[in-house]
Amino acid sequence: MKQLITFIKKEFHHILRDRRSMLVLIGLPIVQLLIFGFAITTEVRNANIAILDNSKDEVTQNIITKIESSQYFNIDRTISINDQIEKAFKSGKIKLAIVFQQNFQNELSHSNKAQLQIIADATDPNQATTLTNYLSSIVRDYQNELNQQNKLPYTINTEMRMLYNPQLKGAYTSVPGVMGMILLLISAMMTSIAIVREKELGTMEILLVSPMQPWLVIISKVIPYFIISLINVATILILSVFVLGLPIEGSLFLLIASTIIYIFCALSLGILISTVTETQQAAMLISLLGLMLPVVMLSGYAFPIANMPTILQVLSNFVPAKWYIIIVKNIMIKGIGLEQIWKELLILLAMTATFLMISIKRFKIRL
Amino acid sequence: MRTLKFLLKKEFLQIFRDKLILRMIFALPVIQLIILPYAATYEIKNITLSVVDHDHSEYSRKLINNLTASGYFLLVDYSKTYAYALDQVEKDKADLIVEIPEGFERDLIREDETKVLIAANAISGQTAGLAVAYANSIIKDFNNDVRSQWIQQPRLNAIPVIDITSSNWFNVQMDYKYFIVPGILALLVTLVGFLMSSLNIVKEKEVGTIEQLNVSPIKKYQFILSKLIPFWVLGLFVLTIGFLISFIVYGICPAGSFWVGYLFAGIYLIALLGFGLLTSIYADTQQQAMFISYFFMLIFILLGGLFAPIENMPGWAQYLTYVNPVRYLIEAMRMIVLKGSGFWDLRYHFLIITVFAIVFNGLAIWKYKKTI
Numbered sequence: 001m002k003q004l005i006t007f008i009k010k011e012f013h014h015i016l017r018d019r020r021s022m023l024v025l026i027g028l029p030i031v032q033l034l035i036f037g038f039a040i041t042t043e044v045r046n047a048n049i050a051i052l053d054n055s056k057d058e059v060t061q062n063i064i065t066k067i068e069s070s071q072y073f074n075i076d077r078t079i080s081i082n083d084q085i086e087k088a089f090k091s092g093k094i095k096l097a098i099v100f101q102q103n104f105q106n107e108l109s110h111s112n113k114a115q116l117q118i119i120a121d122a123t124d125p126n127q128a129t130t131l132t133n134y135l136s137s138i139v140r141d142y143q144n145e146l147n148q149q150n151k152l153p154y155t156i157n158t159e160m161r162m163l164y165n166p167q168l169k170g171a172y173t174s175v176p177g178v179m180g181m182i183l184l185l186i187s188a189m190m191t192s193i194a195i196v197r198e199k200e201l202g203t204m205e206i207l208l209v210s211p212m213q214p215w216l217v218i219i220s221k222v223i224p225y226f227i228i229s230l231i232n233v234a235t236i237l238i239l240s241v242f243v244l245g246l247p248i249e250g251s252l253f254l255l256i257a258s259t260i261i262y263i264f265c266a267l268s269l270g271i272l273i274s275t276v277t278e279t280q281q282a283a284m285l286i287s288l289l290g291l292m293l294p295v296v297m298l299s300g301y302a303f304p305i306a307n308m309p310t311i312l313q314v315l316s317n318f319v320p321a322k323w324y325i326i327i328v329k330n331i332m333i334k335g336i337g338l339e340q341i342w343k344e345l346l347i348l349l350a351m352t353a354t355f356l357m358i359s360i361k362r363f364k365i366r367l
Numbered sequence: 368m369r370t371l372k373f374l375l376k377k378e379f380l381q382i383f384r385d386k387l388i389l390r391m392i393f394a395l396p397v398i399q400l401i402i403l404p405y406a407a408t409y410e411i412k413n414i415t416l417s418v419v420d421h422d423h424s425e426y427s428r429k430l431i432n433n434l435t436a437s438g439y440f441l442l443v444d445y446s447k448t449y450a451y452a453l454d455q456v457e458k459d460k461a462d463l464i465v466e467i468p469e470g471f472e473r474d475l476i477r478e479d480e481t482k483v484l485i486a487a488n489a490i491s492g493q494t495a496g497l498a499v500a501y502a503n504s505i506i507k508d509f510n511n512d513v514r515s516q517w518i519q520q521p522r523l524n525a526i527p528v529i530d531i532t533s534s535n536w537f538n539v540q541m542d543y544k545y546f547i548v549p550g551i552l553a554l555l556v557t558l559v560g561f562l563m564s565s566l567n568i569v570k571e572k573e574v575g576t577i578e579q580l581n582v583s584p585i586k587k588y589q590f591i592l593s594k595l596i597p598f599w600v601l602g603l604f605v606l607t608i609g610f611l612i613s614f615i616v617y618g619i620c621p622a623g624s625f626w627v628g629y630l631f632a633g634i635y636l637i638a639l640l641g642f643g644l645l646t647s648i649y650a651d652t653q654q655q656a657m658f659i660s661y662f663f664m665l666i667f668i669l670l671g672g673l674f675a676p677i678e679n680m681p682g683w684a685q686y687l688t689y690v691n692p693v694r695y696l697i698e699a700m701r702m703i704v705l706k707g708s709g710f711w712d713l714r715y716h717f718l719i720i721t722v723f724a725i726v727f728n729g730l731a732i733w734k735y736k737k738t739i
Contacts (some may be wrong), residue, residue, distance in 0.1 A: 018651070018652070018654075018655055020650070020658070021655045024658040024659060027662075028665070031666065032665065035669050038681065039669075039670065039680045040669065040674075044679055045439065045681075078447070089537070089706065090712050091703070092698065092702060092706075092712075097732055102651065108529065113528055113530055113661075115529075116531050117533070119535075120535050120536070122535035122536060122538040122541055123545070123705045124546050124676060125535075125538060125541040125542065125543050125546060126493075126497070126543070128497050128538075128674050129497075129541070136531050139531060142527075142529075143529050149642065152478045153514065154476070154479055154513050155479060155480050156475060156481055156507075156509070156510045157481070157483070158482070158483050158502075158503055158506055159483070160484075160486075161484065161485070161487070162486075162489035162492075162495055162499075163453075163456060163486055163487060163488050164489055165490055165492060165495075168493075173490060173491045173492070185661070193654050194654070197653075197654060279387075280654065280657075281385075282388065282654070284566075285387075285388060288558075288562070288630070297402060297406040302407070302674065303406055303407050304491065304494055306414070306415070307413065308405060308406055312402065312405055312406055329490055330506070334457055334490075336457065340457075350429030351521070
C-alpha cells in the first residue's frame with residue numbers, strides 16, 4: 001500500500017510539474033463550455049441581406065422598416081441594382097436578397113396580389129431555410145396587420161410547447177456532450193499517452209522490474225487522471241448550473257455515480273490503447289481516430305443519430321459516449337431515476353469489463 | 368541549397384519509415400470524408416411522432432395522414448392521453464407530440480377556429496425548432512386545403528395577399544452534403560498539417576536528436592524550411608485525396624478553379640505549419656505539445672464556422688474568429704467549391720492568410736534557438 005502511494009505521488013509529480021499541460025487539462029473544459037454556451041448558437045442574428053426595392057412606395061418602405069427593426073437582419077444598403085446581387089453572394093457579403101416587384105403597392109391594392117421574391121444563399125441549407133422562414137413570417141405579420149379587420153375563416157391555430165428546454169438553449173445539448181468528450185479525452189487519451197511515454201523513453205522497464213506488481217504500476221498511472229477527471233466533472237457541473245443556467249433535475253448522487261462508471265470505462269479504454277501502441281504519436285493518432293472523431297460524430301451529441309444511415313446507427317452503439325450522454329440527459333434534464341438508465345449503465349459496465357479483459361490478455365511484462 | 372536537400376531527405380525518410388502514421392494519414396481523409404457527411408447531417412427526417420387524437424374525425428385522420436406522408440415524421444404510436452405521450456417522450460420513444468382536441472372538425476367548420484397542440488422534445492433546440500416548423504407548415508397547408516374546399520370561388524384574393532416566392536442559389540437541392548464536404552476538406556488539411564508539425568520538433572527534443580541538428584552547420588531558416596516543406600507536400604497531398612473522394616463519392620466538383628483552391632490551401636498550410644512548428648518549439652514534451660495543439664485545434668474548429676455559422680455568434684466571438692486561420696480556409700473552400708468564387712472575390716482572404724503565414728513563420732524562425 002505504501003509503495004502504491006509512492007508511485008501515485010510520482011505520477012502526480014509528473015503531471016503537476018508540467019504547468020502548461022495542467023492549464024490545458026483544467027482550462028479546456030471551461031473554454032469549451034463557454035464557447036458552446038455563449039458563442040455557438042444556431043439562433044439567427046444580424047444576417048446581412050440586400051433589398052432590391054423596384055417600387056419604392058409606402059408599403060415596401062413599411063416592410064423594410066419592419067425587417068430592419070427585427071434583430072435578425074442587417075440591411076446592406078450599398079446594393080441597389082440587380083447585377084450586384086450575384087457578386088455580393090459570391091464574395092459572401094450577403095446571405096439573402098429580397099426583390100420587390102415594380103408597382104408593389106399599386107398591385108397590392110388593386111389586384112390584391114403583389115410579388116416579393118426571396119433569394120437565399122443555400123450553401124448552408126439550414127441557415128437558408130431558417131432565414132427564409134423568419135423573413136416570410138415578418139412579411140406575413142405585416143400582411144395580417146393590413147388585414148386585421150377581415151379575419152380569415154376556417155383557421156387552425158397551433159400552440160407550440162418546447163419541453164424541457166423552453167428557451168431552446170444550446171447548453172442543453174452541449175453540456176452532456178462536452179462531459180462525454182472531455183472525460184474521454186483526459187481519461188483515455190492522456191492515460192494511454194502517459195503509459196506509452198514510459199515505454200518510448202525506456203523507463204517502463206525500470207517500473208516493471210521494481211517490486212511492484214505490474215497491475216499496480218498501471219493503477220498508479222491511472223489514479224491521477226481519475227482525480228483530474230473528477231475535478232473536471234465538478235467544474236463542468238458548477239459552470240453549467242451557475243453560469244449556463246442548466247438544471248440538475250434528477251439525483252446528483254446518481255449523476256456522479258454514473259459519471260464514475262463512465263470514467264472507469266474511459267480509463268480501461270486508455271489502458272487498452274497503451275497495450276497496442278509503441279509510440280506516443282501512434283497512441284495519439286489512435287485516440288484521435290478511434291475516440292475523438294466517433295465521439296463527436298456518432299455519439300448523438302453534435303448530430304442526431306436518428307437521421308443517420310442505418311450502418312452508422314449500428315456503429316454508434318459501440319461508442320461509450322453515446323450511452324453516457326443519454327444517461328446525463330436523462331438525469332440532468334429530464335430528472336429520471338435509475339429505473340430508466342440501468343440498461344445504459346449495464347452497457348457501460350460491460351464495455352469496461354471487455355476493455356480490461358483484452359488489455360490483461362495483451363499486457364506484456366517483458367518488453 | 369544542398370544542405371536543405373539533405374535535410375529534406377532526412378525528414379521524408381523519417382515520415383515514410385513510420386508505417387502506422389503513414390497509414391493513418393491516408394485513412395484519416397478517407398474515413399472522415401466517407402463517414403462525416405453522412406453523420407453530420409442536420410437534415411431532419413424520421414422525427415418520431417406520437418399523436419394524441421381526441422377527435423377521431425375525418426379531418427383529424429387526414430391531418431395525421433398528411434403529417435406521416437410528408438416523410439419528415441415517423442408515427443410511433445397513437446397515445447390515448449397527453450400524459451401518456453409525454454411519458455413516451457421521457458423514454459425517448461417519441462420526439463414530437465401532436466394533440467388534436469375533441470371537436471376539432473366541428474369547431475373548425477362551425478366556429479371557424481380550432482387549435483392543435485404541438486409539443487417537442489427541445490433538449491436539442493435546433494432539431495426541435497426545425498421539427499416544429501415542419502409540423503407547422505404541414506398544418507398550414509392542410510388548413511389551406513380545408514379553406515379552399517369550403518370557400519367556393521376565387522375569394523382567395525378578396526383580401527390583399529403578398530405572394531412570397533423563394534429560391535435557393537448555389538445549392539438548389541438544399542443538400543447538406545454540399546455544405547459539409549468542403550468544410551471537411553478544410554478540417555482534414557488542418558488536422559493532418561497541424562498535428563504532425565506540432566509534434567515534430569518536440570519529438571527531436573524529447574528523443575535527444577535535436578542536439579545533433581543544433582551542432583551541425585545549418586541556418587535557422589533552413590531548419591524551419593526543412594521541417595515545413597515535407598508537411599506542406601503531405602497536406603496538399605491529403606487535399607488532393609480529399610478532392611478525389613468528394614468527386615467520386617459525392618460527385619462534388621469545385622464550381623471555381625482548382626488552382627485558386629490549391630493556391631489558397633498552399634498559403635494556408637504555410638501559415639498553419641508555422642503555427643504548428645511554433646507550438647513544437649515552445650513545448651517541452653510531446654505530451655505537452657499534444658495538449659496544446661488539441662486546445663488550439665478545438666477552439667479553431669469550434670469557432671471556424673464548420674457547423675455553426677459565424678454570423679450568429681455574439682460580437683466578441685466574431686472578433687475572435689478574425690484571428691482564426693481555420694475560419695478563412697473553411698470560408699474559402701466553400702466559396703470556391705460551391706459558389707465558384709475566383710481570386711478577386713477572395714482577395715481579402717488571400718491577404719489575411721498571407722499575413723498569418725509571414726507572422727507565424729517569422730516567429731518560428733526567431734524563437735528557434737540553436738541551444739537548449
